[in-house]
Amino acid sequence: MQQQSPQISRRYELDWMRVLAFGLLITFHIGMFYVADWGWHVKSEHSSDWLQYPMLWSNQWRMSLLFFISGAASYYLIRKQGGWHFYLTRHSRLLLPLLIGIAVVIPPQLYWEIKQAGQLGNLNYWQFWGAYFDFNHPAFDGYKAIMDTNLTWTHLWFLFYVFIYGGVAALMTPILKFVAKPLELGALKCTTFSKLVLLLVAPLYFVFTDWLLAGTRNPQIRPQFLL
Secondary structure, three states: OOOOOOOOOHHHHHHHHHHHHHHHHHHHHHOOEEEEOOOOOOOOOOOOOOOHHHHHHHHOOOOHHHHHHHHHHHHHHHHOOOOHHHHHHHHHHHHHHHHHHHHHHHEEOOOOOOHHHOOOOOOOOHHHHHOOOOOOOOOOOOOOOOOHHHOOOHHHHHHHHHHHHHHHHHHHHHHHHHHHHHHHHHOOOOOHHHHHHHHHHHHHHHHHHHHHHHHOOOOOOOHHOOO
């Protein structure tokens, strides 16, 4: 008799956290266009010093939040689908969008970056896009990326990392199930006090690690280091 997958209700709080996290991510990258003294692909003539403060604040936890949301969603998918099926679906859900992004979404950004640097010559965008797949084209001499080719995923690196982590999680499914069972039972006994402690521990951890690492790097390059 085939064992049925456990029924899992949709976790709408994860959906809202994802919306807020990606809204913050989009806002952050728009700010990179205007923030002063930080390197970026394309910079505006108008810059602001005060933008560094809210952006440094969000830098302490925004990517950790995205990985947390992805991990939580992966956990529920593995419970529902099983580790092997979960891993197979990662190819179409993550690798396919990544490949499309590398071929279609990233080239316009790279075009304006090289154009602003004055290294594009007389190439229009479509000529540039063709040269993007010519790994010997001189326009990309200073912009080699994936395996020393012109191809780059720039800020789509998150998809590749999540794909790799998902594969590891799928292989560790038996161990994760063994560990998760007592945690689920324990979660039912969480008190209000323990939840408040958990809410305090997470931000204090980020503050501590940021303070710990701050002394190991030059403050002048700190914003660039945190990108």
